[in-house]
Amino acid sequence: MATLKDVARLAGVSVKTVSNVVNGYSFVKPDNRRRVEEALEATGYRPNLGARNLRRGRTGSIALVLPELSIPYFAELTGLVIAAAQEHEWNVLIEQTFGTLSGERSALASLGPHLVDAAILSPEALHVDDFQLSVPSVLLGEHAVDVPISRVGIDNVAAARVAVRHLISLGRKRIAAIGAHPHRGTAALRLEGYRSALEEAGLPFLDELVVPALNYHRADGAAAMKSLLDLRNPPDAVFCFNDLLAIGAMRAAAERFVRVPADLAVVGFDNNEESVYSSPSLTSVAPDKGSIARAAVDLLHRQTESPALEHVETPFSLLVRESTVAR
Amino acid sequence: MATLKDVARLAGVSVKTVSNVVNGYSFVKPDNRRRVEEALEATGYRPNLGARNLRRGRTGSIALVLPELSIPYFAELTGLVIAAAQEHEWNVLIEQTFGTLSGERSALASLGPHLVDAAILSPEALHVDDFQLSVPSVLLGEHAVDVPISRVGIDNVAAARVAVRHLISLGRKRIAAIGAHPHRGTAALRLEGYRSALEEAGLPFLDELVVPALNYHRADGAAAMKSLLDLRNPPDAVFCFNDLLAIGAMRAAAERFVRVPADLAVVGFDNNEESVYSSPSLTSVAPDKGSIARAAVDLLHRQTESPALEHVETPFSLLVRESTVAR
DNA sequence: TTTCGTCTTTACATCGTTGGAACAACGATG
DNA sequence: CATCGTTGTTCCAACGATGTAAAGACGAAA
Numbered sequence: 001m002a003t004l005k006d007v008a009r010l011a012g013v014s015v016k017t018v019s020n021v022v023n024g025y026s027f028v029k030p031d032n033r034r035r036v037e038e039a040l041e042a043t044g045y046r047p048n049l050g051a052r053n054l055r056r057g058r059t060g061s062i063a064l065v066l067p068e069l070s071i072p073y074f075a076e077l078t079g080l081v082i083a084a085a086q087e088h089e090w091n092v093l094i095e096q097t098f099g100t101l102s103g104e105r106s107a108l109a110s111l112g113p114h115l116v117d118a119a120i121l122s123p124e125a126l127h128v129d130d131f132q133l134s135v136p137s138v139l140l141g142e143h144a145v146d147v148p149i150s151r152v153g154i155d156n157v158a159a160a161r162v163a164v165r166h167l168i169s170l171g172r173k174r175i176a177a178i179g180a181h182p183h184r185g186t187a188a189l190r191l192e193g194y195r196s197a198l199e200e201a202g203l204p205f206l207d208e209l210v211v212p213a214l215n216y217h218r219a220d221g222a223a224a225m226k227s228l229l230d231l232r233n234p235p236d237a238v239f240c241f242n243d244l245l246a247i248g249a250m251r252a253a254a255e256r257f258v259r260v261p262a263d264l265a266v267v268g269f270d271n272n273e274e275s276v277y278s279s280p281s282l283t284s285v286a287p288d289k290g291s292i293a294r295a296a297v298d299l300l301h302r303q304t305e306s307p308a309l310e311h312v313e314t315p316f317s318l319l320v321r322e323s324t325v326a327r
Numbered sequence: 328m329a330t331l332k333d334v335a336r337l338a339g340v341s342v343k344t345v346s347n348v349v350n351g352y353s354f355v356k357p358d359n360r361r362r363v364e365e366a367l368e369a370t371g372y373r374p375n376l377g378a379r380n381l382r383r384g385r386t387g388s389i390a391l392v393l394p395e396l397s398i399p400y401f402a403e404l405t406g407l408v409i410a411a412a413q414e415h416e417w418n419v420l421i422e423q424t425f426g427t428l429s430g431e432r433s434a435l436a437s438l439g440p441h442l443v444d445a446a447i448l449s450p451e452a453l454h455v456d457d458f459q460l461s462v463p464s465v466l467l468g469e470h471a472v473d474v475p476i477s478r479v480g481i482d483n484v485a486a487a488r489v490a491v492r493h494l495i496s497l498g499r500k501r502i503a504a505i506g507a508h509p510h511r512g513t514a515a516l517r518l519e520g521y522r523s524a525l526e527e528a529g530l531p532f533l534d535e536l537v538v539p540a541l542n543y544h545r546a547d548g549a550a551a552m553k554s555l556l557d558l559r560n561p562p563d564a565v566f567c568f569n570d571l572l573a574i575g576a577m578r579a580a581a582e583r584f585v586r587v588p589a590d591l592a593v594v595g596f597d598n599n600e601e602s603v604y605s606s607p608s609l610t611s612v613a614p615d616k617g618s619i620a621r622a623a624v625d626l627l628h629r630q631t632e633s634p635a636l637e638h639v640e641t642p643f644s645l646l647v648r649e650s651t652v653a654r
Numbered sequence: 655t656t657t658c659g660t661c662t663t664t665a666c667a668t669c670g671t672t673g674g675a676a677c678a679a680c681g682a683t684g
Numbered sequence: 685c686a687t688c689g690t691t692g693t694t695c696c697a698a699c700g701a702t703g704t705a706a707a708g709a710c711g712a713a714a
Contacts, residue, residue: 001440003700014664019702027662046441050386051700054377054669061418068406070600075402079395082421091388091420094409113328114373218604247604254606273397274601277545277574279581330670341694346672354691378670381699 160193221248487520506568548575
């Protein structure tokens with residue numbers, strides 16, 4: 001590995017002059033600049049980022065704290081965050097919490113200026129007093145807990161309302177919701193959107209049609225759907241708080257020979273790639289993940305220069321597919 | 328941020344003594360050790376990893392070079408690699424190539440001792456002469472190209488054979504294969520397993536039943552399946568070289584009202600979580616991803632201490648689901 | 655010619671950590 | 685009591701980079 005010293009010796013100048021060339025400092029004599037550039041080329045010099053960051057007092061990394069990479073939404077988002085972070089010369093350290101309180105607490109505890117310059121958090125279980133952060137941070141998604149931390153995400157209430165309105169427009173009357181959760185902020189907001197859409201259409205809000213889900217995995221969706229199908233009067237539509245729940249729900253429906261969308265219309269949330277190819281394909285609320293990733297990273301970049309509190313609302317759309325075609 | 332210096336001042340000892348305590352050096356007087364530990368506790372000292380790695384001449388990171396995080400197989404694997412790397416105090420830097428030659432080349436070029444201590448590679452398009460690696464590396468999966476680099480993966484020929492034998496055991500006679508690829512090593516091996524299983528059953532190997540796929544995404548599987556269904560004499564079973572292809576194939580079959588498994592049995596490869604919940608659920612070859620991740624990371628760890636060339640074969644199994652129940 | 659100001663380069667210290675050598679303290683040995 | 689080996693501690697240099705300050709070069713103005 002060539003260092004600045006090696007390059008300097010070869011070019012016959014001081015280490016600092018090489019450093020100046022590498023960093024694009026203007027006042028270098030054309031002649032020296034040329035010699036240094038040749039030496040850089042000849043040695044194949046690459047800066048040692050550890051050393052550079054040590055000197056500059058930064059780590060060169062940001063943390064991305066999320067439940068689990070095997071959840072498609074987070075996998076897709078992670079890819080986009082990595083791409084966005086690259087623009088600011090940041091590495092992304094991924095920390096999986098598996099959606100547990102202890103996992104999230106220990107992830108947060110391990111953060112800190114010695115490890116990362118900033119952090120993107122997607123917590124599910126944290127309480128208000130857990131947020132004693134030592135680096136600039138952004139929360140993904142809205143949360144019930146009101147903490148003074150920047151946020152990036154869509155308007156969950158509006159998005160849920162759009163989804164449910166769509167079901168109503170199909171003429172469905174008994175619309176269920178899967179994914180209620182006692183402590184999860186986003187769940188509360190989506191539930192609120194669901195409630196308000198029913199209300200504006202003059203449909204009753206029925207407790208029996210709102211099914212909680214402790215996790216948001218396919219298995220939870222299947223279990224919830226089964227309980228709905230066991231009702232004396234089952235729903236004719238269901239709004240699931242994410243696509244995995246919806247996939248699970250459709251699977252459970254298929255097992256009971258309930259036809260989607262004829263007997264049951266289904267809407268999901270997140271627009272996973274998987275949902276385009278399921279049979280039937282799944283109507284879903286599609287947040288613009290690229291915008292989310294870019295907004296989060298850019299916001300962090302700004303915050304590392306000067307502290308600020310910002311909330312960014314990113315766009316979303318409803319993609320209508322087979323699971324909600326008119327009967 | 329507390330440094331060793333701060334701790335040393337507080338404890339009334341030299342910096343090196345603190346360092347010795349932190350690093351578990353034995354010969355420290357009990358009394359000093361206690362004072363240092365109290366000071367560590369009081370200051371909340373965390374080592375500056377950048378500085379430590381600089382001094383130790385390592386980077387503290389390994390690279391994981393893969394096509395795309397949004398491919399479930401790689402998302403799941405990445406989570407496991409991160410967990411395994413943590414055991415060796417390694418961060419994982421993820422590099423996406425999108426399966427293109429240029430992407431893989433630039434990823435490889437950007438690697439190097441200044442960035443990472445080692446690398447896990449999952450290349451798809453690289454040629455032999457591209458492998459001029461400057462850090463210890465492991466290839467995931469088997470490859471046709473014969474390069475002196477360690478490998479971790481399952482026996483693809485055997486795995487494919489097991490999958491196709493299973494289809495044969497159902498009494499299927501016209502078994503297609505989706506996923507052939509001119510330059511992809513694993514594709515060649517799976518095709519070989521397919522061929523040999525047909526041969527041992529006395530079934531003919533028919534060119535028209537072997538469909539190439541340039542990418543291994545759901546869309547490619549759907550397109551391939553459509554072409555198979557357009558044949559004068561379509562297949563009664565299909566072996567797909569990964570689950571995404573199989574999901575796409577099943578989707579295409581559904582669009583043509585071809586019933587799976589009654590008219591068409593389908594087997595996939597990778598055992599994505601998604602495949603458990605599709606309708607019908609998908610029979611799939613399940614590599615032990617945990618073993619792969621652990622073996623790869625451990626192997627790299629050994630290689631950073633002393634160079635070595637090892638090939639590790641990890642276990643797999645065939646998980647039979649609805650897409651191949653007997654008719 | 656001297657002085658001044660602008661460009662250009664260099665020496666040096668520093669970021670936080672650890673390896674190595676030097677040194678100090680100590681009881682044990684002869 | 686001198687010597688020795690073991691144990692414990694400190695000092696110094698170094699990892700590779702960059703910020704700072706100071707010095708050097710050079711032409712223009714006085």
